[in-house]
Amino acid sequence: MESLKELRNPELVRRMAEAVRRTKAPPATLMEVCGTHTVAIARHGLREVLPDGVRLISGPGCPVCVTPQEQIDRFVALGRLDRVTLATFGDMMRVPGSERSLEQARAEGVDVRVSYSPMEAVAAAARLPEREVVFFGIGFETTAPAVALAVLEARRRGMGNFSVLCAHKLIPPAMLALLTSEVRVDGFICPGHVSVIIGSDAYRLVAERGKPCVVAGFEPADILRAIQLLLRQIAEGRSEVESAYARAVRPTGNARAQELLARVFEIVEARWRGLGEIPQSGLALREEFAALDAARRFEVAVPTAPEPAGCRCGDVLRGAMDPPQCPLFGAACTPATPLGACMVSSEGACQAHYRYRRGQAVL
Amino acid sequence: MPAGQVANLPYHGPEGQRTMMRNERVLLAHGDGGQMMADLIAGVFVSRLGTAEPAGDDAARLAAGRLAFTTDAFVVDPIFFPGGDIGRLAVCGTVNDLATAGARPLAISASFILEEGLRISDLKQIVDSMAQAAEEADARVITGDTKVVPRGKADLIYIATSGVGEVLKGVSVSGANAQPGDVVLLSGPVGDHGLAVLSRREGLEFESEIVTDCAPLGRMVQELLEAVRRVHAMRDPTRGGLAAALNEIARQSQVEIEIIEAQVPVRPAVAAACELLGLDPLYAASEGRMIVIVKAQDAEAALSALRAHPLGREAAQIGRVQEHHAGRVLLRTALGTHRILDRHVGEQMPRIC
Numbered sequence: 172m173e174s175l176k177e178l179r180n181p182e183l184v185r186r187m188a189e190a191v192r193r194t195k196a197p198p199a200t201l202m203e204v205c206g207t208h209t210v211a212i213a214r215h216g217l218r219e220v221l222p223d224g225v226r227l228i229s230g231p232g233c234p235v236c237v238t239p240q241e242q243i244d245r246f247v248a249l250g251r252l253d254r255v256t257l258a259t260f261g262d263m264m265r266v267p268g269s270e271r272s273l274e275q276a277r278a279e280g281v282d283v284r285v286s287y288s289p290m291e292a293v294a295a296a297a298r299l300p301e302r303e304v305v306f307f308g309i310g311f312e313t314t315a316p317a318v319a320l321a322v323l324e325a326r327r328r329g330m331g332n333f334s335v336l337c338a339h340k341l342i343p344p345a346m347l348a349l350l351t352s353e354v355r356v357d358g359f360i361c362p363g364h365v366s367v368i369i370g371s372d373a374y375r376l377v378a379e380r381g382k383p384c385v386v387a388g389f390e391p392a393d394i395l396r397a398i399q400l401l402l403r404q405i406a407e408g409r410s411e412v413e414s415a416y417a418r419a420v421r422p423t424g425n426a427r428a429q430e431l432l433a434r435v436f437e438i439v440e441a442r443w444r445g446l447g448e449i450p451q452s453g454l455a456l457r458e459e460f461a462a463l464d465a466a467r468r469f470e471v472a473v474p475t476a477p478e479p480a481g482c483r484c485g486d487v488l489r490g491a492m493d494p495p496q497c498p499l500f501g502a503a504c505t506p507a508t509p510l511g512a513c514m515v516s517s518e519g520a521c522q523a524h525y526r527y528r529r530g531q532a533v534l
Numbered sequence: 535m536p537a538g539q540v541a542n543l544p545y546h547g548p549e550g551q552r553t554m555m556r557n558e559r560v561l562l563a564h565g566d567g568g569q570m571m572a573d574l575i576a577g578v579f580v581s582r583l584g585t586a587e588p589a590g591d592d593a594a595r596l597a598a599g600r601l602a603f604t605t606d607a608f609v610v611d612p613i614f615f616p617g618g619d620i621g622r623l624a625v626c627g628t629v630n631d632l633a634t635a636g637a638r639p640l641a642i643s644a645s646f647i648l649e650e651g652l653r654i655s656d657l658k659q660i661v662d663s664m665a666q667a668a669e670e671a672d673a674r675v676i677t678g679d680t681k682v683v684p685r686g687k688a689d690l691i692y693i694a695t696s697g698v699g700e701v702l703k704g705v706s707v708s709g710a711n712a713q714p715g716d717v718v719l720l721s722g723p724v725g726d727h728g729l730a731v732l733s734r735r736e737g738l739e740f741e742s743e744i745v746t747d748c749a750p751l752g753r754m755v756q757e758l759l760e761a762v763r764r765v766h767a768m769r770d771p772t773r774g775g776l777a778a779a780l781n782e783i784a785r786q787s788q789v790e791i792e793i794i795e796a797q798v799p800v801r802p803a804v805a806a807a808c809e810l811l812g813l814d815p816l817y818a819a820s821e822g823r824m825i826v827i828v829k830a831q832d833a834e835a836a837l838s839a840l841r842a843h844p845l846g847r848e849a850a851q852i853g854r855v856q857e858h859h860a861g862r863v864l865l866r867t868a869l870g871t872h873r874i875l876d877r878h879v880g881e882q883m884p885r886i887c
Contacts, residue, residue, distance in 0.1 A: 181796070181868040188869065216871030265563075278559040287736060287811075391869065506876075507569045517812070527873045 178390045187395040188220040196402035198224035200355055202490050204342055205362030206233035206518025207389055213523035215391040217398075225402065228354075228490040229520035231345050232362060234310045235262050236488055236512040236519045237443045241473055242338050243268035248471035249305050249336065250281035255469075256299060258292035259307040261285040265515045269476030272515075289321035289335075296325070296333035305465045308337040308454075313364040315339045315454055316428040319435035322456065322463050336465040337456050340441055343369070344452035346377050352446075354490045358383040358401040360394065363416055370424025371414045378412045388416040435460060444512065445485030484511035487520050494524040501525060567773025567819070568878040590786045591709050592769065593635040593699070599706065602637035604628060605696040613660065613690055615734040617745035618821075620693055621660035625667035625675070626750045626821055627772070628697040633755040633824070634768045636707040637699030639673035644695050647681050649688040660691065671750030673697075702759050711766040712787035716855040717833040719826040721754065721846040722747065723799040724776050725818030729807050738811075742803040749822030754843040758826065761839035767827040774878060775817040779825055780863045781877045788860040793853035793875065795867050816865075817878045827855060 177183070203209060209229050212218065218227055231237045247268050250257040257273070264274045264285065277283040282302070286292045289306050296304035308318045318335060325333040342365050349356060359382060361374055366386045374384040383404035387397035397415040404411060414420050432454070441453025456464040478484070481499050486492035494500050494513065504510040506522055513519035564574045593604035606627050613620040629639050644664065648657070668675055726747040733744055751770065759765060767787065771779040776798065784791045800808075800815045808815045822845060828836045833851060840846030863875040 179868070184869055214873070215867060215869050216873065219871055274561055274563065275557065275559070278557075278561050287738075507573070526876060 175390070178392050184391050184395070187392055187399075188217075191395050191399050191402075192220050192222055194222050194399060194402045196222055196225055196406050199357040199402065199405050200226045200228060201358050201360060201398065201401055202228050202230045202349070202356045203360040204230040204232040204346060205360070205365065206236075206516070207363065208232065208360060208387065208394065209520050209523045210518055211389050211391065211394060213527035216527070217391060217394055220395070221398070222402070227398075228356075228493065229487070229523075230349060230356075230490045231443060231446060231488045232342075233488075233513070233516050233518040233520070234314070234340065235266055235516040236484065237340060237345075237445065238263075238266070238309055238338055238512070239442045239444045240267075240269055240476065240478060242336075243273070244270070244476070245466075245471060245473045246305070246307050246336055247271050247273060247276050247281065248473055249465060249469055250276055250283060252303070252469060252471070254302050256282045256284060256295065256302040256304045257307065258284050258286045258295060258304055260287075260309060262516055262518070263307055263309060265509065266512045267479070267509065267515065269474065289318045290324065293321050293325050293328075293330070293333055296330055297328070300332060302332060304333050305469075306333070306335045308335045308339050311340055311342050311362070311365050312368045312432070315436065316368065316431045319431040322435050322460055323431075325463060326460065331462075334463045334465040334468050335456065337436070337454060338441075339436070339454040340443065341438070341452050341454070343373050343376065344449050345443060345446060346374070347380070348446055348449045348452070349489065350377070350380055350382065352489055352491070356382065356490065357405055358385070360397050360401065361386040361412075363388050363393075363419065366414075366416065366420045366424070368425050368428045370422050371412050371420055372422045373424070374412045378410045381410045383410045384412045386412075386414040386416045386420050388419065443488070445488030479510045482511040484513045484521075487513050494521040497521070565773075566878070567775075567778050568817075569876070571774075572877065589710075590782060591635065592631040593637065593697075595635065595701070600701055601640075602632050602635035602699040602701055603696070604631040604635075604699075605694070606631060607692065607694040609689070609692050610731060611689060612731070612734050613656070615746060616730045616743055618730075618748040619660055619663050620691060621663035622667045623748055623821060624693040624695050625664050625671060625673065626748050628695045629667075629671040629673055629750040629752045630770045630821070630824070632697050632699035633751045634707065634770060635699065635701060636705035636755065636759055636765065636768070637701045638752055638756055639671060640698045640700050641677075642668070642673055642675045642695055642697045643677045643679075644675050644693055645679040645681070647683060647688050647692040647694070649690050650682060650685040652690050657691070667750055671752050673750070673752070702756070702763075704763050705759055705765070707765050707768050709767050709769055709783045709786040712783055712789050712791070712827045712855050713766060713829075714789055714855055714857040715830055716766055716827050717830050717851055718780075718791060718793065718853040718855065719828065719833065719836055719840065720776070720799065720850055720852045721751070721824045721826065721840050722822070722848045723801045723804065724771055724820045724823055725800055725804040725808065725815040727821040728775070728819035729804050729813075731819075732811070733807065738807075740803060740807050744801075744803050744807060747820050747822040749845050751822060751824050751845060754840065754845045755824065757843055758836060758839045758846075762828055762832045762836045764832065765826060765828050765836070767825075769825045770820070771823055771825060772819050772821060775815070775819055776825070777816045777863070777875050778877045780875070781861075783825070783827065784863050785861040787855075789855050790857060790859045790862045790864065791853060791855055792864045792866060792872075795865050797850055797852045799848050799850050816875065830854075
């Protein structure tokens with residue numbers, strides 16, 4: 172905690188902000204792909220310290236936001252089955268499905284419980300042998316290992332009443348997919364926690380396609396450092412992978428976590444809200460774990476339903492639109508009356524922009 | 535669109551009804567002291583029952599401002615938590631609501647809704663806590679009621695209270711009285727209660743145990759008022775935390791409040807727990823802290839009076855009241871940037887990543 176305190180020294184942060192502001196850089200658009208970065212940047216007003224001509228946009232870094240509507244509908248539908256208890260991370264509760272959010276479904280009698288971890292859901296299944304506990308597997312490479320552990324544990328204990336609706340996604344394939352979109356990105360701030368798992372080397376494929384990648388931690392000083400390194404690369408015409416989070420991220424990542432993932436999951440094509448189908452970008456439970464795979468275990472009918480009229484979450488997630496540019500932003504769509512996932516999720520770009528919107532400087 | 539489904543169209547009605555349109559049922563979020571609860575109160579209760587003066591305060595005034603009257607209900611889960619229980623909470627919460635009006639407690643009532651199966655030994659422990667808290671507060675529980683419902687129809691015990699207090703002479707404290715130029719004080723670190731309850735409920739253990747700050751503030755407030763009679767506004771930051779309480783005052787008084795983030799006291803253990811859980815201490819509940827708003831020239835005297843009392847030892851100045859944008863709360867961050875501090879919407883929920 173000591174070093175964290177030093178890193179948070181307001182004087183240090185102010186000096187770094189100054190340094191970034193004074194960096195000589197050509198006009199550039201930088202993209203972050205991590206919900207925690209989205210929030211940290213908005214919260215500390217880091218956009219205000221960017222040099223002229225440099226833009227910072229949000230990408231598909233919010234795992235809740237990129238979960239397509241039909242996955243939520245599927246999970247709600249599972250909850251309506253006899254004896255099913257749904258378990259989910261709290262962040263999913265308010266995301267609107269086509270008809271209901273989990274929060275609304277709970278008010279109607281669906282048994283939904285918020286879990287802080289997938290192991291908690293396993294424990295709940297052990298305590299409630301008469302219920303079928305289904306855990307919503309949302310999250311990127313950071314969360315998936317914990318879910319893998321929970322699956323293995325459930326199997327070890329011979330539990331017949333626990334399963335996972337797996338909707339995990341992988342970040343690097345999404346970054347590659349973005350390179351072929353019409354959105355201009357000149358460099359990526361790479362996620363912190365995800366990189367702890369997958370390692371900074373995972374972004375080589377992106378750098379090889381001409382886009383600098385710098386891994387950042389979550390303190391304002393970390394993010395400022397990463398921005399500085401990116402701008403320097405752009406000015407010097409380099410595109411490499413660098414890390415400004417060496418205290419937590421190794422080039423090869425966490426081997427044990429990666430083994431866990433490989434053991435339990437296979438890589439499949441996945442649908443991302445806003446980006447469509449991306450090959451090799453999602454995780455599904457391996458065949459041997461079919462009994463713990465809610466998608467295979469239960470039959471539910473899920474209607475295909477359109478997104479709410481006017482909702483531009485997809486464009487926001489691709490970086491094609493800044494939240495304030497969405498016509499619904501701040502009017503029909505606010506944290507109190509959200510229409511789309513980006514406004515509901517605590518790591519959504521729209522909510523971050525709204526909650527941390529600038530007051531006029533009063534000094 | 536299927537019949538019966540509420541249209542997802544912009545609704546430009548009075549603010550109090552916006553969140554209501556999308557919900558046909560009461561949600562847990564309606565009870566968390568944030569925006570949704572405020573909308574429910576405005577849209578369902580106040581619109582039908584009216585409101586006493588001063589509108590929006592925690593305690594109503596009666597008898598030409600000489601008496602304060604408040605009511606509360608306690609449904610905390612779990613009923614026993616580090617440093618306290620539902621009984622202590624019930625008495626302190628009621629006393630503190632009266633204190634926000636500058637009133638000393640004259641009498642408290644307590645109604646108990648008991649679930650069949652509640653251990654009598656637990657009930658005794660809870661009532662002992664109430665007696666203890668009442669003594670600390672120089673208050674008396676003089677009347678009550680008891681109901682028992684079948685197993686499963688109440689969560690062990692709910693307590694509903696009301697309190698009558700006598701407003702100190704010459705005192706006129708209300709959330710509507712904050713004025714530009716005033717200074718915002720806070721009697722101590724925030725968030726201890728919310729995190730203590732959360733940690734016990736979820737079975738989370740932190741290296742340093744987080745204990746509730748639940749305490750009766752009546753005497754501390756009396757001493758404050760003796761030192762500074764013209765306190766303008768007071769509010770205790772309970773559900774919804776500091777953010778909710780400040781927004782209420784800003785709206786009631788039609789002023790802007792600026793808070794300096796670095797000056798808001800938060801215990802390191804609470805800050806660390808919040809970070810771990812993805813919570814913001816500015817939204818975490820306290821049950822033994824008071825926001826005090828006074829004229830700038832009275833700030834020093836007020837701080838001294840607070841700090842002289844054991845419950846106000848860590849009192850600090852956290853911000854000021856100004857004019858620019860009525861009803862808004864601004865936060866100045868450590869970087870010197872400003873952002874708007876809204877009331878929270880929905881339950882506080884942990885991150886996933």
